Amino acid sequence: MFERHADNPLITPNHVIPSRPDLEVIGAFNAGVTVWGDEVVMLLRVAERPVSARGRDILCPYVATNGKLTFKHISSDDPDWDMSDPRAVIHQPTGLVLLTSISHLRLARSQDGVRFRVDTMPWLTPQPPYESFGLEDARLSHLDESTVITCSAVSPLGVGALLVTTTDFNSVQRYGIVLPPPNKDVALFPTRFGDHYVCYHRPMPGQLGTLNIWLATSPDLQHWGNHQLVLRTGQDGWSKERIGAGAPPIHTEMGWLSIYHATDAAGHYCLGAFLTPHDEPGRIVALGKSPILTPEATYETSGFVGNVVFTCGAVVQDDTLRLYYGAADEKMALAEAPLQQVLDFLMA
Ligand code: MAN
Numbered sequence: 001m002f003e004r005h006a007d008n009p010l011i012t013p014n015h016v017i018p019s020r021p022d023l024e025v026i027g028a029f030n031a032g033v034t035v036w037g038d039e040v041v042m043l044l045r046v047a048e049r050p051v052s053a054r055g056r057d058i059l060c061p062y063v064a065t066n067g068k069l070t071f072k073h074i075s076s077d078d079p080d081w082d083m084s085d086p087r088a089v090i091h092q093p094t095g096l097v098l099l100t101s102i103s104h105l106r107l108a109r110s111q112d113g114v115r116f117r118v119d120t121m122p123w124l125t126p127q128p129p130y131e132s133f134g135l136e137d138a139r140l141s142h143l144d145e146s147t148v149i150t151c152s153a154v155s156p157l158g159v160g161a162l163l164v165t166t167t168d169f170n171s172v173q174r175y176g177i178v179l180p181p182p183n184k185d186v187a188l189f190p191t192r193f194g195d196h197y198v199c200y201h202r203p204m205p206g207q208l209g210t211l212n213i214w215l216a217t218s219p220d221l222q223h224w225g226n227h228q229l230v231l232r233t234g235q236d237g238w239s240k241e242r243i244g245a246g247a248p249p250i251h252t253e254m255g256w257l258s259i260y261h262a263t264d265a266a267g268h269y270c271l272g273a274f275l276t277p278h279d280e281p282g283r284i285v286a287l288g289k290s291p292i293l294t295p296e297a298t299y300e301t302s303g304f305v306g307n308v309v310f311t312c313g314a315v316v317q318d319d320t321l322r323l324y325y326g327a328a329d330e331k332m333a334l335a336e337a338p339l340q341q342v343l344d345f346l347m348a
Pocket residue numbers: 030136137269305308310326329
């Protein structure tokens with residue numbers, strides 16, 4: 001159904017200038033995407049690490065309480081640290097987790113939705129204490145006169161959902177953490193239902209429970225309640241382990257189209273889709289039995305974390321669904337399908 005764009009990957013770390021000379025960009029991925037005026041606008045997740053971490057040892061970046069970027073040096077032969085995951089290291093005796101890179105949000109713009117100009121400076125940088133390990137995976141929704149952005153705020157306290165707004169993509173208004181850790185994958189509907197806003201979100205239970213998509217409502221975007229389950233991890237292998245909302249829901253003739261990510265037992269990420277009625281965002285009326293996109297291209301199967309396709313934004317232009325997605329936690333790619341085909345697939 002989906003055709004990968006011939007120019008994929010559209011954006012790679014090489015396209016992005018580091019925010020400081022002592023850092024290197026190792027990922028430009030999982031971007032929130034929207035149409036703004038006559039341009040397609042992206043808020044990229046730009047992951048950076050110290051250039052000096054190219055050696056054997058690991059330098060874990062974090063924003064200290066004084067607001068300064070700081071690095072914790074971990075010797076590669078220290079047996080106390082588990083270094084098997086490229087994303088994070090774990091101190092076995094204490095359970096302390098540190099990330100191997102730190103992400104900020106960076107703006108990129110395009111006239112044709114394919115060739116993007118990436119800003120030279122960050123658009124939103126992490127602040128302590130709730131974002132000291134970085135800002136990740138932005139999702140953009142137009143609401144009233146503003147563009148509302150939700151993203152993951154990562155810190156030693158866990159992953160929570162930060163909400164910010166902008167009216168012009170120049171200035172940013174911060175509203176703080178709207179869903180506390182552990183919660184992420186907040187995708188906001190670009191409309192009100194009666195006098196409430198609605199989002200999907202993904203609580204992360206620890207010892208008990210599974211990783212499912214929930215819904216919440218809010219009168220003001222800041223206070224969220226009325227929590228309810230929308231979709232459980234599937235019995236199907238491809239969505240067995242975890243699911244989470246992807247792109248903010250898209251208004252179509254047949255209802256709201258949602259594209260979400262799902263992982264199998266091996267931790268491979270693919271994308272699924274479902275439909276909800278225009279007035280009932282919590283009731284799924286059509287659920288794709290198989291994924292709409294799985295990691296197949298080399299730039300999806302290999303990279304910083306191989307076998308990952310992960311979306312935070314899709315747009316409809318000229319009846320085509322343009323699905324932007326992070327590939328292998330490293331680059332941005334685009335896959336396109338006629339919107340009608342996607343709807344037919346779900347209704348079948
Ligand atoms: C988590 C998040 C995503 C990332 C995937 C795959 O879900 O950190 O940002 O893309 O893992 O590593």
